Amino acid sequence: xxxxxxxxxxxxxxxxxxxxxxxxxxxxxxxxxxxxxxxxxxxxxxxxxxxxxxxxxxxxxxxxxxxxxxxxxxxxxxxxxxxxxxxxxxxxxxxxxxxxxxxxxxxxxxxxxxxxxxxxxxxxxxxxxxxxxxxxxxxx
Numbered sequence: 001x002x003x004x005x006x007x008x009x010x011x012x013x014x015x016x017x018x019x020x021x022x023x024x025x026x027x028x029x030x031x032x033x034x035x036x037x038x039x040x041x042x043x044x045x046x047x048x049x050x051x052x053x054x055x056x057x058x059x060x061x062x063x064x065x066x067x068x069x070x071x072x073x074x075x076x077x078x079x080x081x082x083x084x085x086x087x088x089x090x091x092x093x094x095x096x097x098x099x100x101x102x103x104x105x106x107x108x109x110x111x112x113x114x115x116x117x118x119x120x121x122x123x124x125x126x127x128x129x130x131x132x133x134x135x136x137x138x139x140x
Contacts, residue, residue: 034113036068038136041108041121043072043129048104050126055106057123062110065120071108078103 041058045051055072062069079102086095110120114135125131 034115036111037114039110039112039114039117040134040136041110042132042134043106043108044132045104045126045129046101047126047128050129051104051106054123054126054129054131055108058108058120061120061123062108062112065112065116067116067120068111069108070110072106073108075105075107078105 043051043055043058045054059069059072079100081098081100083096083098086097110117112120117133117135121131121133
């Protein structure tokens, strides 16, 4: 079985849900196959190349372990815009500067036991890529 402290540090799961997940895995017993959970990995970055590289690495690692993978689902790009005056004092011609930051997002769903999560997510993450891992209920 997986150590709850390690699982808590890898996943954003409330403590009461974490104990339910661990108990469900223990109830499954060693005679049965391990309980599969839906593990959603959310990747966010301003750099598309780094984001795609991490996404492809995660998917190839999961497929190497013979897991069911869905994704990457490309979410709409969030564009944050700021328009500001060039002059600090308000005098002169009214010229403006426009700045924008694009945030790209990818969703990957894995169906696997919680124990394999640490092995899959041990890939090197490129700089500027934010990874968020959530564990859902076992498959029914």
